[in-house]
Amino acid sequence: MATAALDNPVWNSLTTQHASLAISAGGAAKYPAAVAPFGAIAEASRSSALQLANLIGAGELVYLVGVAPEAPPGWLLEPKKPCLQMVCAEIPDEVAGPPLLTMDERHCDDMLELTALVFPGFFRARTLDMGRYLGVYDGARLAAMAGERMRLDGWQEISAVCTHPDYTGRGYAQRLMARLCRDCRARGMTPFLHVYPDNERAIAVYRRLGFVDRTTLPLWSLRHAADDTR
Numbered sequence: 001m002a003t004a005a006l007d008n009p010v011w012n013s014l015t016t017q018h019a020s021l022a023i024s025a026g027g028a029a030k031y032p033a034a035v036a037p038f039g040a041i042a043e044a045s046r047s048s049a050l051q052l053a054n055l056i057g058a059g060e061l062v063y064l065v066g067v068a069p070e071a072p073p074g075w076l077l078e079p080k081k082p083c084l085q086m087v088c089a090e091i092p093d094e095v096a097g098p099p100l101l102t103m104d105e106r107h108c109d110d111m112l113e114l115t116a117l118v119f120p121g122f123f124r125a126r127t128l129d130m131g132r133y134l135g136v137y138d139g140a141r142l143a144a145m146a147g148e149r150m151r152l153d154g155w156q157e158i159s160a161v162c163t164h165p166d167y168t169g170r171g172y173a174q175r176l177m178a179r180l181c182r183d184c185r186a187r188g189m190t191p192f193l194h195v196y197p198d199n200e201r202a203i204a205v206y207r208r209l210g211f212v213d214r215t216t217l218p219l220w221s222l223r224h225a226a227d228d229t230r
Contacts, residue, residue: 104128128147
């Protein structure tokens with residue numbers, strides 16, 4: 001399968017499988033702030049930059065992956081830590097473990113609490129609108145979760161792979177991801193993901209599940225210079 005669409009994953013998600021979620025204008029698009037803090041442009045042009053800036057609300061910070069414009073006047077485009085993009089090259093085996101629960105709005109507070117603890121800033125109150133999320137509970141406590149975020153034609157991003165520090169080393173993340181990847185493959189989609197290159201523990205898990213490195217993509221944040229939000 002051609003992988004070029006993954007060079008600009010947010011744009012290609014918002015203009016294909018997630019078009020119903022997109023707030024867009026010309027060569028720019030973004031997710032609603034309550035869904036995900038991501039925006040994108042079709043190409044690194046001044047017109048696209050201005051179109052994207054006009055979509056961003058007061059105090060809102062938007063992340064861009066892969067393709068970014070020169071910052072419009074009065075805006076700050078700040079480089080962040082690059083992301084390693086990995087693609088699932090084979091169908092993983094099922095991984096034994098505790099029952100997996102399909103999450104819904106009733107579990108949103110638990111998901112926000114866990115992601116804020118483990119990987120803050122990206123999971124939002126309506127991120128569940130993007131896809132299917134699975135969790136492992138220990139009684140009333142959410143011990144681990146993972147789910148589906150950006151979706152392109154033929155491609156499904158696996159994201160929010162989080163394990164509470166009290167539950168690491170039990171194989172929960174591997175079990176969650178194996179189930180999600182197998183389900184994606186059954187729907188004819190290839191899983192991919194983004195991870196910081198220095199997250200060696202997570203990368204080792206992903207490689208055991210059949211993920212291979214594709215490329216490293218730059219990441220930026222864009223905000224109005226007058227905003228205090230970072």
